[in-house]
Amino acid sequence: MSNRVVIDPITRIEGHLRIEVELDEQNVVRKAWASSTLFRGLEVILKGRTPYDVGLLVQRICGVCTFSHYLCGTMAVENAIGAQVPLNAKLLRSLMMDSLHLHDHMVHFYLLAGMDWIDVVSALSADPAKAAQVAMKYSDVPLGAGEGELRAVQEKVKGFVESGKLGPFANAYWGNKTYKFTPEQNLIGLAHYLKALEMQRMAAEMMAIWGGKNPHPQSIVVGGITSVRDMLSPARLQEWAQKWSTMKDFVERCYYADILMAADAYQGEETVLGGVNVHNFMATNELLIGEDNYLLKQGVIRNGDLSKVEDVDPMMIEEDVTHSWYSAKAPQHPWNGTTIPEHTPFVERDTIYGKLPTVDEAGKYSWVKSPRYNGEPMEVGPLSAILVNYARGTPEVVEVVDEFLAKSGLPKEALFTTLGRTAARMLHCIVTMRHGNRTFDALVTNINSDDSTYIQPTIDADKEYKGFAMVEAPRGLLSHWIRIKNSLVENYQAVVPTTWNAGPIDGNGKIGPYEASLLGLKLSDPKKPLEVVRVIHSFDPCMACSVHVMDYKGQSISQFRID
Numbered sequence: 001m002s003n004r005v006v007i008d009p010i011t012r013i014e015g016h017l018r019i020e021v022e023l024d025e026q027n028v029v030r031k032a033w034a035s036s037t038l039f040r041g042l043e044v045i046l047k048g049r050t051p052y053d054v055g056l057l058v059q060r061i062c063g064v065c066t067f068s069h070y071l072c073g074t075m076a077v078e079n080a081i082g083a084q085v086p087l088n089a090k091l092l093r094s095l096m097m098d099s100l101h102l103h104d105h106m107v108h109f110y111l112l113a114g115m116d117w118i119d120v121v122s123a124l125s126a127d128p129a130k131a132a133q134v135a136m137k138y139s140d141v142p143l144g145a146g147e148g149e150l151r152a153v154q155e156k157v158k159g160f161v162e163s164g165k166l167g168p169f170a171n172a173y174w175g176n177k178t179y180k181f182t183p184e185q186n187l188i189g190l191a192h193y194l195k196a197l198e199m200q201r202m203a204a205e206m207m208a209i210w211g212g213k214n215p216h217p218q219s220i221v222v223g224g225i226t227s228v229r230d231m232l233s234p235a236r237l238q239e240w241a242q243k244w245s246t247m248k249d250f251v252e253r254c255y256y257a258d259i260l261m262a263a264d265a266y267q268g269e270e271t272v273l274g275g276v277n278v279h280n281f282m283a284t285n286e287l288l289i290g291e292d293n294y295l296l297k298q299g300v301i302r303n304g305d306l307s308k309v310e311d312v313d314p315m316m317i318e319e320d321v322t323h324s325w326y327s328a329k330a331p332q333h334p335w336n337g338t339t340i341p342e343h344t345p346f347v348e349r350d351t352i353y354g355k356l357p358t359v360d361e362a363g364k365y366s367w368v369k370s371p372r373y374n375g376e377p378m379e380v381g382p383l384s385a386i387l388v389n390y391a392r393g394t395p396e397v398v399e400v401v402d403e404f405l406a407k408s409g410l411p412k413e414a415l416f417t418t419l420g421r422t423a424a425r426m427l428h429c430i431v432t433m434r435h436g437n438r439t440f441d442a443l444v445t446n447i448n449s450d451d452s453t454y455i456q457p458t459i460d461a462d463k464e465y466k467g468f469a470m471v472e473a474p475r476g477l478l479s480h481w482i483r484i485k486n487s488l489v490e491n492y493q494a495v496v497p498t499t500w501n502a503g504p505i506d507g508n509g510k511i512g513p514y515e516a517s518l519l520g521l522k523l524s525d526p527k528k529p530l531e532v533v534r535v536i537h538s539f540d541p542c543m544a545c546s547v548h549v550m551d552y553k554g555q556s557i558s559q560f561r562i563d
């Protein structure tokens with residue numbers, strides 16, 4: 001009897017991710033492999049281009065966090081050529097990043113990972129009157145959870161089910177034993193899932209206020225930003241402030257409340273509150289509130305030790321490709337990084353579904369590289385940003401984390417789990433919503449005496465340049481690395497959040513965050529591996545970002561049969 005489980009693709013993420021695990025006789029995961037089966041080519045495409053186009057080109061790495069790459073690429077060029085950027089432009093860029101964080105985190109919890117926690121089928125048997133009472137337990141002023149609203153949601157979804165048009169609710173692992181919400185809690189979650197669709201639109205509109213459009217905003221240039229008239233228009237400033245306050249309401253009254261509800265229902269559920277991960281965390285500066293003044297600070301935590309935070313040293317970043325489909329002799333620092341595809345096939349093996357292609361564990365098995373910091377794997381993402389700042393004693397974070405632990409009754413150790421990682425996205429939004437308006441206030445104050453948004457940069461054709469930038473993207477620390485020669489891009493590498501988290505085991509046998517977080521996980525039904533899906537979704541995977549290379553020859557990499 002085979003003990004291999006393959007989930008391919010893990011759905012509700014951006015791009016293709018494949019997870020394979022080996023179970024012991026008790027259905028506990030003993031080995032795990034994360035493979036990205038998607039191949040693209042942006043780092044290669046950038047070579048020979050003008051550095052002024054880098055931002056626009058690199059934001060095509062992703063269709064989700066487009067702005068992260070746009071900003072990071074532009075800043076890498078600015079860093080390389082020593083371009084100065086006015087404070088107004090920096091503050092506007094920070095506000096745009098806020099809108100992206102808000103968008104991605106709520107989309108993650110409700111639309112991408114929500115169905116791992118909420119059993120939609122169970123919501124159909126809830127009593128809406130009772131559910132409205134339950135909602136009062138998690139918020140003093142619940143939003144979108146009155147009896148009439150909940151009854152309307154239930155009727156609407158019943159209508160989908162009866163007509164056989166389940167749409168996004170089709171083919172989930174409904175009924176898995178590790179779903180813990182009561183029917184009433186499921187109904188509240190489902191109502192907020194639908195509400196999140198409206199909020200997602202509003203977050204996109206916030207990005208468009210300063211970016212012209214979303215996705216793929218257009219207003220950032222090397223040396224500044226072009227949204228000058230918007231920045232100086234009281235009506236536009238007011239529009240931003242209004243949307244900010246609507247968003248704050250949703251984050252406090254729905255998102256926070258629902259995570260408290262999950263903490264309550266899932267207390268004691270080993271598959272979300274147990275398990276291990278790499279316990280190393282890294283984050284960079286974000287939420288600019290004045291010149292060189294960030295609300296959230298950079299740092300590295302090792303071995304889960306919150307008593308010490310190191311400063312990030314960008315020179316300690318390398319990428320290993322021992323088990324990735326690239327060729328390179330040794331781990332490479334991104335300034336000297338290469339992207340040379342070397343694909344090898346999977347091997348046919350018995351799995352619980354019969355014979356399937358499976359990973360060659362001694363060989364290569366993913367298009368994702370394995371970034372390492374001083375040789376160690378690092379988890380990046382909102383959990384890292386929250387832990388680094390909690391450990392540093394950043395008052396705005398300490399207050400929010402302590403309040404959450406007190407309200408949820410969770411111990412501090414619960415932060416290092418799937419539930420903690422899921423909660424951290426919400427906590428990041430809460431810190432942003434409660435304190436991030438300082439960026440907006442700094443902008444409004446600064447434009448009273450300074451309306452500059454752009455400083456013309458110069459690139460000297462006779463000089464060689466190298467530069468890099470780091471930004472805290474929604475899924476964590478993102479760095480872009482550039483070399484410029486003859487006024488053109490000579491080499492370009494992006495080391496991306498999902499790459500840090502999803503990369504395969506390295507040449508020294510050190511496993512990355514995705515694979516580590518699955519070890520020891522007990523599955524209640526290997527044919528419905530919801531536990532694996534829930535753990536992996538808590539990282540909010542984005543394979544488009546993590547691979548960002550394209551099969552320019554149009555080769556067939558794998559074939560899939562969809563039944």
Ligand code: NFE
Nearest residue numbers: 062474475497498542545
């Ligand atoms: Ni494609 Fe991304 C974020 C970046 S990837 S979503 O956030 O950079 O991990």
Ligand code: MG
Nearest residue numbers: 493494495496
């Ligand atoms: Mg890369």
